[in-house]
Amino acid sequence: MPETLLTADRVSRVFTTGAGDVHALTDVSMAVTKGELVVVRGPSGSGKTTLLNLLGGLDRPTSGRVLLGDGRELSALPEKEVLAVRRSRMGYVFQSFGLIPVLSAAENVEIPLRLLEAEPAERETRVAAALDLVGLAGHARQRPYELSGGQQQRVGIARALVAEPDILIADEPTGQLDSATAATIMDLISELTHARGLAAVVSTHDPVLMARADRVVELHDGALLTPA
Numbered sequence: 001m002p003e004t005l006l007t008a009d010r011v012s013r014v015f016t017t018g019a020g021d022v023h024a025l026t027d028v029s030m031a032v033t034k035g036e037l038v039v040v041r042g043p044s045g046s047g048k049t050t051l052l053n054l055l056g057g058l059d060r061p062t063s064g065r066v067l068l069g070d071g072r073e074l075s076a077l078p079e080k081e082v083l084a085v086r087r088s089r090m091g092y093v094f095q096s097f098g099l100i101p102v103l104s105a106a107e108n109v110e111i112p113l114r115l116l117e118a119e120p121a122e123r124e125t126r127v128a129a130a131l132d133l134v135g136l137a138g139h140a141r142q143r144p145y146e147l148s149g150g151q152q153q154r155v156g157i158a159r160a161l162v163a164e165p166d167i168l169i170a171d172e173p174t175g176q177l178d179s180a181t182a183a184t185i186m187d188l189i190s191e192l193t194h195a196r197g198l199a200a201v202v203s204t205h206d207p208v209l210m211a212r213a214d215r216v217v218e219l220h221d222g223a224l225l226t227p228a
Contacts, residue, residue, distance in 0.1 A: 002033035004069055005199035006055060006167055011064035011075075013050050013222075024050040025222045027064070032199040034069075034166070037190050039213035040203045047222040048203035049171055055201055056090055056169040057082045069166075069199075087115050091160030093170035093189075097152045099144040105131065105155045106140040112163040130158040134188065150181035157188065161196070168193065168200040174209060186212040 013025040025047045032038050040048050053059040054066055057074050066075040074085060091112075092098075099108045106127050113123040131137050134154040144152050153173060160168060170189060174182030186202075190212040193200040202213070210216050218225040 002035065004031045004033050006069065006201070007031040007065075007067040008051070008055060009065040009067060011051075011054055011061040011066060013047075013054060013059065014062045023222055025054070025061075025219075028219070028222075028224045029064075030217055030224065032167075032201055034199055035194055035197045037193045037200045037202065037212065037214045039210050039216045040201060040219060041205060041207075041210060041216055042203075042219035043205060046219040048205075048219055050222075051219065052169050052171050052201060052203055056092060056167075057086050087112065088163060089165050090167045090169060091163065091165040093153070093156050093160045093168070093173045095172035095175040097144070097149075097156050097176070099152055099155060099159075101144055104141050104143055105136060105147065105158075108144070108155055109159045109162050112159060116163060126162050127158075130162040131155075133161065133192070134158045148181075149177050150185060153177065153181075153185050154188070157185075157192070161192065166198060168198045168202075170200065170202040172203055172205075174204065174206065179208065182206065182209060183212075 008028055008030050010027050010029050011025060012027055015022045015024055028051060040051060042048050054061050060075050065073050068074050074082060109127045109130050110123050113126060131140055134157050136151060136154050139151060174185050177185060186209045189202060
């Protein structure tokens with residue numbers, strides 16, 4: 001049986017607003033195994049980003065649990081331990097790329113290693129390897145504004161993988177890209193997921209991109225419609 005690296009166990013998330021409670025997620029359960037690319041689909045407002053934030057430790061569920069492969073309950077860990085897990089075991093890819101404009105591609109990719117206090121020589125070697133992995137070995141010194149949208153997202157993927165995480169979270173990673181570039185980025189994420197044995201969760205509402213998934217789950221109004 002494939003190793004399960006990340007599990008949502010009946011998670012719900014309720015946001016309290018001036019207009020009343022908003023049930024963003026209701027009783028959602030799913031598991032992601034090593035080497036598996038799971039796409040979470042659904043229309044805007046269906047709860048995709050909320051689910052990914054819970055799976056990635058960026059938010060905590062109102063009820064239910066998020067479990068790591070080693071049995072620890074991510075959603076119950078002290079914030080300092082959650083931060084350590086996010087830095088060492090999880091990589092994030094964002095729709096808006098999330099690059100720092102004044103830094104070069106290499107310097108953006110290096111950020112997770114600086115947070116982990118890796119030695120300079122190790123940082124240099126791993127950054128070069130990560131950029132090469134995504135096909136940007138010749139663009140290390142360029143800043144984001146000198147790169148195309150697809151190249152910027154490749155830098156984001158390199159940054160997500162440079163610390164060698166076992167979990168990849170990608171929230172609408174192709175939302176700002178044209179269809180051809182989006183397909184290329186999804187192909188890259190799929191290839192890297194399988195080659196590295198990642199547990200990858202990617203949200204999208206683009207039906208064309210779902211063909212790259214090993215499994216597709218669907219959210220509607222915060223509830224999971226497809227068995228996960």
